[in-house]
Amino acid sequence: MSEKTAVLLLQMGGPDSLDAVHPFLMNLFTDRDIIKIGPSFLQPFIARRIVNKRAPHVAEYYRQIGGKSPIRELTEAQREGLQALLGENYRCFVAMRYSRPSTIDALAAIKREGIRRVVVLSLYPHYSKATTGSSVNELQRVLKEARADFELTFIDRFYDHPLYIKALAGKVMRGLQAFPDRKDVQIVFSAHSLPQSFIDEGDPYLDHIQETRRLVMEQVGEANHLLCFQSKASRVKWLEPSTEATIEKLAKEGKRNLLMVPLSFVSDHIETLYEIDIQYGEEAKGYGIERFERIESLNSDPIFLDCLADLVRTAKA
Ligand SMILES: C=CC1=C(C)c2cc3[nH]c(cc4nc(cc5[nH]c(cc1n2)c(C)c5CCC(=O)O)C(CCC(=O)O)=C4C)c(C)c3C=C
């Protein structure tokens, strides 16, 4: 047995080619932690109908951002950066919920290295049953099936970690500098939406998002800001107001300079590169917005990597 500690980074994943869009969406729409469609025995059939219809549209969005999701490469770069900071007593791995490397792949790799102690670090800053909850459930299922005996420590949220806030606030302050006068800028925090039913059932996601926004603005100082929600993906009621409706409303109120601040993700992917930059960017221009900017995603920002390293080093078993 190795004395080293493994760090297992949990992330959603994404299609790594246009052909992978359909299987990725099938994995997502058959996961009852993120979406329940009908009784469980029928879900795979209903999911296939939904995905057959959705995949060609979604594939077109991925085509426009380079033919795939960059989430695998960006998460791999975060893994390498974290490994370098933690040094040789640790070994870092990635498990993607709906693509490769899967949870099985990652646990098999940890086992091959003879490591028993594992710090599980979810890369979603804000806890939700739909995201971190789903990845942790998948991990528990794989462990049970493999009858694997790891000693696990979980880090399932870091929405208020001082280094996460510092990294994000730094991006916002740099974003503001791109405008001639910050007083004329409207900061638009755009969090990933979530069905309202999750919140009604006690999910802390919305509270976490609001706290991140409050802490970031504490550092950024005086500026106009508001919160809205992007990427609704089903017909039920999701968190509101939507980012699209908010951009239109701001334009109608005469706002001309927007700084988009996506929350909920720590790297670029379809929701930043397509949805904000291309889709909302074009819509904003149509409504008369003159400058539509987005803060850089955290990706391998050194302060963010320090945050991850601190979370691992201070994790309590
Ligand atoms: C079907 C229900 C969905 C819920 C609930 C949901 C919540 C949720 N998702 C993220 C982060 C990401 N989602 C991404 C893609 C994506 N998400 C859904 C569905 C739900 N998400 C779908 C169907 C898709 C695929 C794209 C599409 O068809 O529109 C991604 C991007 C992956 C990539 O391309 O790199 C991320 C990241 C959060 C944080 C969240 C709730 C808190």
Ligand SMILES: [Fe+2]
């Ligand atoms: Fe989404």
Ligand SMILES: [Fe+2]
């Ligand atoms: Fe999503």
